[in-house]
Amino acid sequence: MEQRSKIIDCTIRDGGLVNNWDFSVEFVQDLYNGLSDAGVEYMEIGYKNSPKLLNATEPNPWRFLDDNFLKEIIPVKKSTKLSALVDIGRVDPEDILPRSESPLDMIRVACYIREVDKGLELVEMFHRLGYETSLNIMALSSVPESQLIEAFEMVKKSSVDVVYIVDSFGSLDPSDIEHQVKKFHAMIPNKQLGIHTHNNMQLAFANTLTALRNGVTFLDSSVYGMGRAAGNCHTELLVNHIQKPSYELKPVLSVIEKHMLEMRQKWEWGYIIPYMISGALNEHPRVAMAYRDSEDRDKYVQFYDKVTSPEASLAPASK
Amino acid sequence: MEQRSKIIDCTIRDGGLVNNWDFSVEFVQDLYNGLSDAGVEYMEIGYKNSPKLLNATEPNPWRFLDDNFLKEIIPVKKSTKLSALVDIGRVDPEDILPRSESPLDMIRVACYIREVDKGLELVEMFHRLGYETSLNIMALSSVPESQLIEAFEMVKKSSVDVVYIVDSFGSLDPSDIEHQVKKFHAMIPNKQLGIHTHNNMQLAFANTLTALRNGVTFLDSSVYGMGRAAGNCHTELLVNHIQKPSYELKPVLSVIEKHMLEMRQKWEWGYIIPYMISGALNEHPRVAMAYRDSEDRDKYVQFYDKVTSPEASLAPASK
Structure with missing residues (x-):
């Protein structure tokens, strides 16, 4: 099971919700190199929403990812793939190049259960352009079973590669996660599953391990847990714990030592x-x-x- | 299962390993009242080792608990029982009053596997004096199975009430805990089990929940996690999560707000x-x-x- 699993580091994307994406290019480059050296499979480098649709008045390169900018700051891609997240109604199709012309490998779509149809429309577009795709269903802990069943009928027939269980509020415990994973597996047996946790009750890592043990393959995390509010499952804990010969802890420790302590002084996330x-x-x-x-x-x-x-x-x- | 479980708050005892028991009487009183109001069943108020045997040169009331001092600072006991921990070779039998004359209700014996015979001698003494007793086997993650089997033959025949699984190094994950609990249950079916965790990998709470789900009844924790190094399972997380009508979160929040933030500024514990x-x-x-x-x-x-x-x-x- 562990050998098939993949880590998606969300430090820039979810951490940006802490500091309004106030990340230096140097930090993002160090993070990319560190994650690559650590053997982390994916790095979510921000949102690919449209500044126009969001009426943005200021540039925000990690919130409004631009392919040319990405090519500039990561001129040579290493083994770590790049992903971006988009929100329903905030994507301009004109902004999306074919995968062959973009540094991005994966585009993930965040949506609430009531918008799954719209989420899947975006997924199909990204899929046609050659990207790996995921559908990240947020606020899962509040979704009634009947809505989930209806949504999953559509999901099953779609091209989406990965369907995420997202514990947006950090309210689930390992028993809840096990229950959700089993339900997802039963309802969409043809899809890979992903897990995105928040650490409000110090259960993000344990919940992620529970998901892994139950067959979830895409594991979201952030270095030193940097993510909105209580933050996410810590990348260093996953890299250390998962028995995969390609994982190396030291490059992640190096990023923490060089950047994260100072950032944690400046911005707040974690168990509070x-x-x-x-x-x-x-x-x-x-x-x-x-x-x-x-x-x-x-x-x-x-x-x-x-x-x-x-x-x-x-x-x-x-x- | 949850209704039978009991929390033992170890803030003073294990937290004292962080600050050399530099706790004010006011804090200990506030903690006792807060835990009582919260419905926490036990408070471990320190060590009952002998200052003479440890060649102590300075007074340290929470490390060398004295019954008269305890009666003075907690003149009226509420519903929360008091416990003390002792170490092998550091207890003077002359220091131990019969339970009927002491504010203490429980004495717990910490020992390594090779000293279980000595640990059980102490247990028998405390048992004869009327105390509830536990045997806390430390460094469990390094104990070979054969030694455990031998030790448990003695434990089974002893008067000890509770046998603890102690993850001294914070190295176990929920699967390990489940495995240990099942082994302990099979080998000493006539004993209640306890769990004491450390939070090195952010698994202390999840490990404690796993133990609870597998039938462990005595759950150690500390307010805001205060305990040696990475600290312990957080009392506030247990009080909040366990479905027991007697538990109230607010009194624990009140202790954290009034005392623990300042203490955490002064002393260091937690995920580091x-x-x-x-x-x-x-x-x-x-x-x-x-x-x-x-x-x-x-x-x-x-x-x-x-x-x-x-x-x-x-x-x-x-x-």
Whole structure:
């Protein structure tokens, strides 16, 4: 099982949600080289959304990936493949070159369950252009079974290579993951599965291992866990733990030592009590993130009262 | 299963290994009240070793627990029971009052596999004095099966109430824990089991949940994970996750907010790369702890080279 598995490092893409993609070219290059030396199979180098469709007023190279820019900063590709994530309604088909002309190897589509049809339309386009594809179904912990069944009828017949179980809120535990993986395998036996976890309850690594043991092949992670709010499964833990001769821990340690400690001083992610609480409550972390930006950031009891009060569940921001 | 389980909070005892038990009386009282309000069943309030036998030159009330002192600081016991840990060869029987005269309810004996006979002698003494008892077999990840079988023949016939699986080096994953728990259950079916984890690879909580699911009833943890090196399973995660109507998260959050953030600024524990490495290598954290006290504390690649060099395994300090 472990030999077939692949790591997709999401440090730039999911970590960018922490620091608005304030990554230097040097860091991204060091990360790419480090991941390649470590034997990590994929690096998700950002979003390939359209700056026009998002009315962007400032350049943001990792949020609006451009093929020419990518060729410039990674002139020689090593063994690590490059992937990009897109959101429904934010992709301009004109921006997407055929894979043969792009440094990108894989394009992943993030969508909520109600938009799976639109997600699969994008998948088919990327597939026709030669890319590997995945469909990443977000907020899985809130999806009713009936919607999943309906969506999977479409997924089964599509060209998508990998279907992701995404624990967006960091609310699932290893038993939940095992249950989801078995359900996905039964419902879409012709698709490879992927797992994307968040570390709100310190279960991101354990959940990823559980998925691996149950046959999931695409494992998302970030170096030193850098990702939105509580962050993701740590790349260094996967590289260290998975018994694959091609994996080397040292190049990942080197990236952490050279860059991540300083970045962690500057920006915040990881196991932090308001994120633990939002994970436990199966809520989007945005309320907790706003709280961490306020003066009350360390008033945990007050935060807990706020999000568990009867009014909290009525506020649109809390879902 | 969950209804029978009990949490033993080890913040003072294992956390004392971080700060040489530099805890104020106010903190220990706040912790006791907080744990009681949270419904936590036990608080391990320190070691009951003998200052004489350890040639102590300074007072250290949580390392050398004294019954009169305990009665003074906790004049009225609430629902949370008190436990103490002892080490082989460091206990003076003269120090141990009958349970009826002591605030302590449980005495736990830490021992290596080769000293199980001596550990059980202490257990019998504490048992005769009326205490609940446990035998905590340390460094389990390095114990050969044959030694375990021999030791368990003695354990089976003893009066000990609980036998602990102790992942001293933080080197086990959920599959390992499941394997150990099944082995322990098969070999000593007449004993309750306990689990004590360390968080070197961010698996302490997941390992504890795995143990719980497999029938382990005594779950060790520390508030905000405070314990030696990478620390322990977090009490707040257990209180939040275990479905028991008596558990309340807020009082634990209150202790974290009032005390633990400041303590974490002052002292270091948790997921830190050299501890991750020592856990992954199944080594005692002492080399990593010394490294964290040196100027090279953040030179992770150098540390990795040091502990994985052929000479490292010959140095007595590394085992």
